[in-house]
Amino acid sequence: MQNTKITDTIQYVGTDDKNIDLFESQYIVPNGVSYNSYVILDEKTAVMDGVDERAEKEWFENLEHTLNGKQPDYLVVTHLEPDHAGNIQKFMEKYPQAQIVVNAKALSMLPQFFTLDMSARSVVVKEGDELTLGNHVLTFIMAPMVHWPEVMMAYEKTEKVLFSADAFGKFGALSTEEDWACEARRYYFNIVGKYGMQVQALLKKASALDIRMICPLHGPVLSENLDFYLEKYQTWSSYEPEDKGVLIAYASIHGNTGKAAEKLAALLREKGVEKVVVMDLSRADIAEAVEDAFRYDRMVLAAATYDAGIFPCMDSFIARLKSKNYQKRTVGLMENGSWAPMAGKIMKESLSQMKEITIAEPVVSIKSTLNEASEEQLELLAQALV
Numbered sequence: 001m002q003n004t005k006i007t008d009t010i011q012y013v014g015t016d017d018k019n020i021d022l023f024e025s026q027y028i029v030p031n032g033v034s035y036n037s038y039v040i041l042d043e044k045t046a047v048m049d050g051v052d053e054r055a056e057k058e059w060f061e062n063l064e065h066t067l068n069g070k071q072p073d074y075l076v077v078t079h080l081e082p083d084h085a086g087n088i089q090k091f092m093e094k095y096p097q098a099q100i101v102v103n104a105k106a107l108s109m110l111p112q113f114f115t116l117d118m119s120a121r122s123v124v125v126k127e128g129d130e131l132t133l134g135n136h137v138l139t140f141i142m143a144p145m146v147h148w149p150e151v152m153m154a155y156e157k158t159e160k161v162l163f164s165a166d167a168f169g170k171f172g173a174l175s176t177e178e179d180w181a182c183e184a185r186r187y188y189f190n191i192v193g194k195y196g197m198q199v200q201a202l203l204k205k206a207s208a209l210d211i212r213m214i215c216p217l218h219g220p221v222l223s224e225n226l227d228f229y230l231e232k233y234q235t236w237s238s239y240e241p242e243d244k245g246v247l248i249a250y251a252s253i254h255g256n257t258g259k260a261a262e263k264l265a266a267l268l269r270e271k272g273v274e275k276v277v278v279m280d281l282s283r284a285d286i287a288e289a290v291e292d293a294f295r296y297d298r299m300v301l302a303a304a305t306y307d308a309g310i311f312p313c314m315d316s317f318i319a320r321l322k323s324k325n326y327q328k329r330t331v332g333l334m335e336n337g338s339w340a341p342m343a344g345k346i347m348k349e350s351l352s353q354m355k356e357i358t359i360a361e362p363v364v365s366i367k368s369t370l371n372e373a374s375e376e377q378l379e380l381l382a383q384a385l386v
């Protein structure tokens, strides 16, 4: 059981999930994930979001413990993704006098997930609407497409708490001590990255609020140095590089493209580039490669040619970058092909569909293994990337 006091009147009732193999069936989470849920205790009691169905039993135990015999008045649902909304129907059945607080979009989507008709028990809110609980007053802020269409946040003005939905969340269970930025960045770019413009709109609204504490749906409650987190979100959502450095991501069949990638990394380090990260896309966590692609200002893609196309893990990496709106970076390219190298041309075409990408010349073309000619190109590419 995990009941923690956030303030005198706000209690944490969420759960850690350290057994999940893949979050959203795609992201490895070595330290698990938390599904955060909160209770505001006042004249009226509001439960702020729920948890994944996987954690149903623990959540209801936490709730019972915190409610201590009280009946909850409201379940505020900031979005319907099942990692938070999985138990809505069970909650509404267990507490028949409770009302669900949603916006119109969420209300229209409820029947897609649940068989219980909750329309007569719903409080439908829109931008700026207030819900008074007693001393606490929740103001609702719509945040469409951060990262689902019905997403909203709730700002509690007495204690100055922003219930931020998935924003400012991270991978990693709360019982794990780890750096916030690393897993928050991996979470952000992979899950929310496509919607930078919508995050920017939200940050603009947030800048008008006096925020003392941020309660996200994953990861720790943030209560100190809030500018640090807001600035990270500002950088990430504007697609500006966060750090100077080079990610070299390679897709190598038998190791020769990998060796060339390592050689380029050595050349860059010799030339004074302090941060060079090399990733083998066949084996690395692709979500981390996406994270690093956005983190640094430069990237090199090195790929073998395969079936007259590019080796599949590079194909998939580029598709992810495109879907996350990768932009504003300098990219170097290295291709390999034992008889008809094609990878460079294909990668260049894919990158040309992204915004503000500068291709560093030359494109290094390797036939099977590095030779004098391709090593010369490698040197020139390293020079262009310094």
Ligand code: FEO
Pocket (backbone or CB within 6 Å): 079, 081, 083, 084, 147, 166, 217, 218
């Ligand atoms: Fe954490 Fe969008 O769900």
